[in-house]
Amino acid sequence: MNREIWITGIGLVTSLGEGRAAHWQALNAGATPVVDTETFAPYPVHPLPVLNLDAQIPRKGDQRQMEPWQRLGTYAAGLAIDDAGARGLVADMHLIVAAGGGERDVTVDEAIATELADRPETESGPILNERLANGLRPTLFLAQLSNLLAGNISIVHGVTGSSRTFMGEESAAADAIRIAHARLAEGRGEIALVGGAFAAQRWDMVLLYAPGGALWQGAPVPVSERAGGGAVLGAMSAFLVLEHAEHARARGVRGIAKLSGVATDASRRAGPGDAAASATGLLAKLPIAAGALGVLSGDSGAAVQADEARFLAALPDAVTRRPGTLIGHGTEASFPAHVALAATAIGEGGFYPVLDPADTVSRAAPRQILVTGFGIFRGEALALVEPAI
Amino acid sequence: MKDHLGRPLVAVTGIGMVTPLGWGAALSWARLLAGDSGIRRIGRFPLDHLKTTIAGTVDLPEEDDGGSTAFSSPQRVERMAAFAIAEAIAEARIGSEGDFPGALMLGMPPVEHEWPQRFALARAAHAGRYPDMVRAATGHRDLYETFLFGGIGERLAARFGTKGAPISTTTACATGATAIQTAVEAIQRGETLAAIAVGADGSVQPEALIRFSLLSALSTRNEDPARAARPFEKSRDGFVMAEGAAALVLEDYEAARARGARIIGLVAGCGERADSFHRTRSNPDGAAIIGAIRNAIADAGVAPVEVGYVNGHGTGTPENDKMEALGMRAVFGEAPPPISSIKSMIGHTLSAAGAIEAAASLLSIRDQVLPPTINHVEPDPSIMLDVVPNTARQVNGLRHVLSNSFGFGGQNVCLLLSAPPEA
Structure with a gap:
């Protein structure tokens, strides 16, 4: 079975704002990046906008049981469910979350590291046990646990059809969308919620990614001008409601866009061009039509962009846009955010203006938009969206 | 050959296992049937100020008895997963060295820097604040690749030559079952003819132990x-953390037969249901647990009465075992099949448990024997089930086994393992 799957709801939060309408307007109005270059210097971040959490997580008790990453994702998931008008469908809604690591208690970590780092383990070990047993909030474990973003979406929004959490940075999100799409297409359920969240404003995230040499330092320049010098982490969350087209039609809902296909692979990246070849191989799995093709590039500014440039150069008639210049790189949230932006443009019947100096100068509004995703470490992914008719 | 829903049958052709009872499926299984315990006092780090000082730790081959903190959780996960995968591939005799003809689904715990890494960075920086540690970490690509969520899957995929992007999953204590389900679905969809599903966990380090302690989840x-x-006993007071891994080679049944593979059994059905009640507790009505069990049995196209044995989630927490018993009664009525918990012997291997227990379920069918629930002294009057107390039991005609996995965050996944089709 290969049923038609629509995107019927989008929950999108980036440094530019929240909701698909706000993003459509901001990107068309020549928005400039929102950047915080001070707090995590030398690493800049695109910060979250102020969120009215009560609107999506009404119980304060639930908010207290989460740290910012889980709150952000639970919030965006709620936006997507509302956008799809699917509050009544959550009991049998399937869920796949691409999760990052949970938050550390930075204050506790710094106090313990300062106190104990120089002592031998026989001495530090017992004190470490004592500090952790007394210093960690019992609820922090759950507020930290990767699968508890999905757990909180179940608890707060009542999504209980099924619940899976994938890990593995950018490619986890691409595979989450691929598998959510494939399960609906083959008839395993009628509606699914899929996405991810990334809380960029965290020292523990900087500590994880900075040693890989993948982060840009200093004031950001457009992604295309970074010469592989690194990504600017961007706080963001994106969730998509995917739905069998017949199911949506039957309840009188129009699709924002049709999700025509998702394809993923992971080359070993043993040499230059491997990732480009992997992505090129994925093109054959998507029903790309002749003529102008919109491309929403996942270019993050990190080292793999040479391969992405090579891949893009081989696409004839591509009209390429690089939203990374404006919203940064959101790891597990990036690919879902870019699919959300692509679907939004399809739903509006247009495309975005030039967002980055390397973008194609064209006012065309292509019928199909290809979303590209190259993981900073591993993973190549493509998704194709087009009008839902 | 198709199943009752017209999908390809999914065969298991190789099993690999690491448990606190030993490295290797044969050794682990023999000791499980003997009723041995792999739980011991933790030797890896100082135990002062800890409420719980025991676990089912797995020493790496080069470690002294009890181990040390020299290996981080992601390193332990990778080592045990690699061993289990290699063992499963060797049994299945599939592909060639470093060239497995299918996908990799890895169930693993979330990983992060641990205290030895933080201390080392703070020492190098002569200061313990995060900006200082970040500065000291600059250029340490090994640190980045070790603790990335995608790192373990990538290294296993490279080593065994699996195809496509490796998929790493976490659904708390149901993780291993989710990895198997994800692989089964890929084969049923025709995406691949073969897949490795592996669940692994190596989380016995001070902070993880303390976190579970703070939730009052662990036996003291x-x-x-x-x-x-x-598990299921009246005086149970929590679970015991443990480590291990299990891998299954899963194949499209007809493709496996065509290449002359020996079929150990089938993953005939998978069922899941999320619970929206609470972060660590099931809804008292048991609806999600009952739903997951029923979904697995229905997915396999069998009737509840055909299930001959249940390899239970059976963690040994007061709450879990009570809810699992409720689910058993709701689904199977007045004459439920026997249920036993191998966690009584190896503890709760967390992200590995669903995979290890699925493997044990298949071995029960192969050998027609039920592993016991040890430490069964006084039955809990609210759990009147046949828990195969203390001694393994030989059986006849066992064809269908249910394996339950229930996790924090409302994650419930059940698998139905079956004997190969009769020729």
Whole structure:
């Protein structure tokens, strides 16, 4: 079975704002990046906008049981469910979350590291046990646990059809969308919620990614001008409601866009061009039509962009846009955010203006938009969206 | 050959296992049937100020008895997963060295820097604040690749030559079952003819232990480690953390037959249902647990009465075992099949448990024997089930086994493992 799957709801939060309408307007109005270059210097971040959490997580008790990453994702998931008008469908809604690591208690970590780092383990070990047993909030474990973003979406929004959490940075999100799409297409359920969240404003995230040499330092320049010098982490969350087209039609809902296909692979990246070849191989799995093709590039500014440039150069008639210049790189949230932006443009019947100096100068509004995703470490992914008719 | 829903049958052709009872499926299985316990006092780090000082730790081959903190959780996960995968591939005799003809689904715990890494960075920086540690970490690509969520899957995929992007999953204590389900679905969809599903966990380090302790989830019966894990027993007081891994080689049944593979059994059905009640507790009505069990049995196209044995989730926490018993009664009525918990012997291997227990379920069908629930002294009057107390049981005609996995965050996944089709 290969049923038609629509995107019927989008929950999108980036440094530019929240909701698909706000993003459509901001990107068309020549928005400039929102950047915080001070707090995590030398690493800049695109910060979250102020969120009215009560609107999506009404119980304060639930908010207290989460740290910012889980709150952000639970919030965006709620936006997507509302956008799809699917509050009544959550009991049998399937869920796949691409999760990052949970938050550390930075204050506790710094106090313990300062106190104990120089002592031998026989001495530090017992004190470490004592500090952790007394210093960690019992609820922090759950507020930290990767699968508890999905757990909180179940608890707060009542999504209980099924619940899976994938890990593995950018490619986890691409595979989450691929598998959510494939399960609906083959008839395993009628509606699914899929996405991810990334809380960029965290020292523990900087500590994880900075040693890989993948982060840009200093004031950001457009992604295309970074010469592989690194990504600017961007706080963001994106969730998509995917739905069998017949199911949506039957309840009188129009699709924002049709999700025509998702394809993923992971080359070993043993040499230059491997990732480009992997992505090129994925093109054959998507029903790309002749003529102008919109491309929403996942270019993050990190080292793999040479391969992405090579891949893009081989696409004839591509009209390429690089939203990374404006919203940064959101790891597990990036690919879902870019699919959300692509679907939004399809739903509006247009495309975005030039967002980055390397973008194609064209006012065309292509019928199909290809979303590209190259993981900073591993993973190549493509998704194709087009009008839902 | 198709199943009742017209999908390809999914065969298991190789099993690999690492448990606190040993490295290797044969050794682990023999000791499980003997009722041995792999639970012991933790030797890896100082135990001062800890409420729980026991676990089912797995020493790496080069470690001294009890181990040390020299290996981080992601390193342990990768080592045990690699061993289990290699063992499963060797049994299945599939592909060639470093060239497995299918996908990799890895169930693993979330990983992060641990205290030895933080201390080392703070020492190098002569200061313990995060900006200082970040500065000291600059250029340490090994640190980045070790603790990335995608790192373990990538290295296993590279080593075994699996195809496509490796998929790493976490659904708390249901993780291993989710990895298997994800692989089964890929084969049923025709995406691949073969897949490796592996679940692995190596989380016995101070902070993880303390976090579970703070949730009052762990047994504190420290004085007699082998007797601490008491699933379904009246005096049970929590689970015992443990480590391990299990891998299954899964194949499209017809493709496996065509290449002359020996079929150990089938993953005939998978069922899941999320619970929206609470972060650590099931809804008292048991609806999600009952739903997951029923979904697995229905997915396999069998009737509840055909299930001959249940390899239970059976963690030994007061709450879990009560809810699992409720689910058993709701689904199977007045004459439920026997249920046993191998966690009584190896503890709760967390992200590995669903995979290890699926493997044990298949071995029960192969050998027609049920592993016991040890430490069964006094039955809990609210759990009147046949728990195969203390001694393994030989059976006849066992064809269908249910394996339950229930996790924090409302994650419930059940698998239905079956004998190969009769020729």
